[in-house]
Amino acid sequence: MTSQLNDLLEPVSAGSHRRPLVILDGGTGTELVRMGFTNIDDDPLFSARLLSTNPEAIKEVHKRFYKAGSDIVVTATYQASVSGLQKHVGMTSEEAKNLIKNGVLLAKQAAQEVRSECPDRKLLLVAGSVGSYGACLHDGSEYRGDYMGKISINDLKAWHKPRIDILMEAGVDLLAIETIPCLAEALAIIDIIEDIPGCRGWVTFSCKDGKHTCGGDVFSESIKQVMISERVVAAGMNCTSPTYVSDLLESLQSHSFVKPIIVKPNSGELWDTTHRWHGGVKNVSELAKAWTKNGASWLGGCCRVYPDDISRLKNALIN
Numbered sequence: 355m356t357s358q359l360n361d362l363l364e365p366v367s368a369g370s371h372r373r374p375l376v377i378l379d380g381g382t383g384t385e386l387v388r389m390g391f392t393n394i395d396d397d398p399l400f401s402a403r404l405l406s407t408n409p410e411a412i413k414e415v416h417k418r419f420y421k422a423g424s425d426i427v428v429t430a431t432y433q434a435s436v437s438g439l440q441k442h443v444g445m446t447s448e449e450a451k452n453l454i455k456n457g458v459l460l461a462k463q464a465a466q467e468v469r470s471e472c473p474d475r476k477l478l479l480v481a482g483s484v485g486s487y488g489a490c491l492h493d494g495s496e497y498r499g500d501y502m503g504k505i506s507i508n509d510l511k512a513w514h515k516p517r518i519d520i521l522m523e524a525g526v527d528l529l530a531i532e533t534i535p536c537l538a539e540a541l542a543i544i545d546i547i548e549d550i551p552g553c554r555g556w557v558t559f560s561c562k563d564g565k566h567t568c569g570g571d572v573f574s575e576s577i578k579q580v581m582i583s584e585r586v587v588a589a590g591m592n593c594t595s596p597t598y599v600s601d602l603l604e605s606l607q608s609h610s611f612v613k614p615i616i617v618k619p620n621s622g623e624l625w626d627t628t629h630r631w632h633g634g635v636k637n638v639s640e641l642a643k644a645w646t647k648n649g650a651s652w653l654g655g656c657c658r659v660y661p662d663d664i665s666r667l668k669n670a671l672i673n
């Protein structure tokens with residue numbers, strides 16, 4: 355698997371400005387909601403709840419994304435932290451560890467099953483989701499980043515490290531360090547992965563407009579900073595409105611980044627304080643072609659971007 359990842363990361367040859375296109379997945383949690391698991395939206399563990407109550411459903415969602423064309427799916431561990439599982443589900447740390455590990459095994463099983471059904475699908479990788487600390491506070495703070503002044507960098511690292519260790523032990527191909535509102539948190543996580551042999555990952559920020567991360571850092575500068583680490587294989591934005599994507603990509607142009615740029619937006623709808631989605635849906639698959647012309651080469655979606663959207667996105671990009 356790792357050699358497949360290496361193939362994707364080969365430096366772009368001289369004279370070629372095109373990177374291999376990599377299709378990512380969409381919103382695992384929102385696909386589960388569409389399948390009828392509507393109560394996870396109000397659950398502090400979000401889709402991770404189903405790792406213990408309905409693991410088959412998680413595997414099914416991964417398979418749907420692989421079958422729709424995703425080269426890499428992201429584990430349902432976005433809101434699963436060892437301390438969160440202890441606090442909200444009353445698990446022991448050993449039980450929490452096993453649950454997170456199971457999140458990886460389900461994605462690997464999904465890859466294996468899809469590979470046996472569709473032998474032509476060669477690239478089926480698993481990225482271990484490392485959601486921000488704010489995602490586990492379950493108050494929307496991953497879209498504000500305002501917790502950063504309230505927790506020390508050392509405490510933040512101590513909070514992130516156990517899940518990263520478990521994901522690596524369970525054999526993910528890489529980490530998806532995602533929905534990160536602040537550069538400081540991304541750098542804290544990178545510090546952790548630099549101490550773990552063989553650990554690599556992508557970093558995607560949640561962004562509040564066409565220039566800034568949700569925590570207010572300048573997006574292009576944040577990408578520049580995280581790209582410095584050899585362990586970061588790609589970077590970009592996720593769970594960001596499609597409305598902002600072109601401007602965010604435009605802001606990266608002058609840097610001429612060598613590593614792939616990721617675009618993994620949500621549907622453009624807003625999650626309001628009454629925990630309901632509203633607002634207009636943007637057609638991510640229609641917009642994707644323009645984004646590739648603007649430098650993005652790893653594309654997928656986030657909340658409310660479904661397997662059929664990923665399938666349309668892939669068709670739009672390869673045709």
Ligand SMILES: [Zn+2]
Pocket residue numbers: 381592593620656657
């Ligand atoms: Zn999202």
